[in-house]
Each structure stands twice: as structure tokens, then as C-alpha cells.
Amino acid sequence: MNTQFVPIAFAEIHAEVQQHLASLPARIDSFLEEHILASQHYRILLNGQAAGFAAIHNGQLITQFALAMPYKPHGQPVFQQLRKLERVQEAFVPTCDEFFLAHALDEYRQLAKQAYFFRLGQPAQPRQIPSSYALRLAARADTAFIQEHSGDFFAPVERYIEAQELFLVQSGDACVGFGLLDTSSLYPDGASTGMYTLKGLRRRGVGTATITLLIAECERRGLQAVAGCWYGNHASKQTLERAGMFTQTRLLKIHF
Structure with missing residues (x-):
């Protein structure tokens, strides 16, 4: 052959x-x-x-x-x-x-567990949308603020803002974090969700609320939400699970 x-x-x-x-x-x-x-x-x-x-x-x-x-x-x-x-x-x-x-x-020769891939589960009851938080589409004027508080987490920020995929998470008038819908180039109806909670506001449910709001935004846009996190990132894994997602797929790094 x-x-x-x-x-x-x-x-x-x-x-x-x-x-x-x-x-x-x-x-x-x-x-x-x-x-x-x-x-x-x-x-x-x-x-x-x-x-x-x-x-x-x-x-x-x-x-x-x-x-x-x-x-x-x-x-x-x-x-x-x-x-x-x-x-x-x-x-x-x-x-x-x-x-x-x-x-x-x-x-x-060696195998490393790289990441979890998450998908949306079927909730036993209708998903509750958090009323105390809301998403606001990021604008160009928000670029410096996003970079100041999240570093290069959402790089390139300008591209995501232009594509209307990056959001500020607000509680009242205050920004408490950021959310991302990274539209897929390989699935015509897919998007990966991502979130970042401002320092000092973590472990208060902001991350779970962000993912829940992003899932609702995906549904509004007719997209199927997925997510991923590093295998050792237990906090992100728990956040995604609390938002109603579950993992059945792993990303492996296999060395030859």
C-alpha cells in the first residue's frame, strides 16, 4: 500500500x-x-x-x-x-x-489528561436565569477596562468585541466579570463559553451566573453551548457543573 x-x-x-x-x-x-x-x-x-x-x-x-x-x-x-x-x-x-x-x-509512551470538555445536560426542572446579574455586550470603549482586569485571558479582545461575542457581566451598575461566546468555525451551530470573575468577587456565584447567562444567550442565538477547562482546574469544573453542564469527554495529550 x-x-x-x-x-x-x-x-x-x-x-x-x-x-x-x-x-x-x-x-x-x-x-x-x-x-x-x-x-x-x-x-x-x-x-x-x-x-x-x-x-x-x-x-x-x-x-x-x-x-x-x-x-x-x-x-x-x-x-x-x-x-x-x-x-x-x-x-x-x-x-x-x-x-x-x-x-x-x-x-x-506517556499519557497526560489535558482538559475536560463539557456539554449541556437536560435539567430536571427549567433552568433558572439569575435575576441579579445581566450580560452587556462589550463595546470598543470597554477594551482597556477588560484588558486591565483580565490580562490576556480574552486576547484578542478587539476581535471578540467586533464579533459581538464578548460581554461584561453586571450586577446593578457594577461590572463583576466577563463572559465569552467563542463561535465555532467547525460547527455551524456551535460556540464555546468562557468566563472570568473579577478578583475579590470569586466564590460568590458570579461564575455560575455567567455561564448560565451565556447558555441562555446561546439558545437565543440558536447555538449549542460547549465548554472546556484544564483537567486540574477543579473550581472551573465545579462552576460549569453548577451551571447545568456535564463532562463525558476528555482531551488527552499522548506522547510517543
């Missing part, structure tokens, strides 16, 4: 990547999505026939590996060849992508 990896622009496989991700049992968040979009993409050819695609970030991190059904039996030798490209040393693999995960595990 002659295996070739042909460098291509992402636009050439955008539809295939969207179709592949839509077939998985859970969605990925903006962190992994950004790594995928910033990767070098490859068309996989087997005996000259288009068989699938792969992606490598920064020369060393595999972020995508997929083969069409007729070519899946060749997965192991193809993945072994993929590992020889560029300077590959590791892979970001979401546990919802069974085919990618299985082949990465065949080759692994």
Missing part, C-alpha cells in the same frame, strides 16, 4: 472535517479547535486514492487523523507513517474520537 501525505490548505478539507466532527458522539471546544485550525493539513492518499486527512500543529503535535470507511483497515500502518512526518512527538486526542484515540494509544 503506497501511502502519501499531501500538504493542502484547510479550505480543501473544511467540509470533510465538519462532517467528521459531526459524526462523533460529543463536541470539542475552542481550545482544540484553534489548534486544529492552526495546523498544517494533509490529504492522505492510499495508492493514489483520497482516503482521509490528518493535521500537525507546530511540526510536532498531531491534531487530526481520519480515514474514510473503506480505508480504516489500513489505520495502523498509515498512523505509523504519519508519526514520521515533520517532527511529530505527541498528539492532542479527544476521547470522543475513537478511531484517532485507538491508533494514538497503540503508539503511546
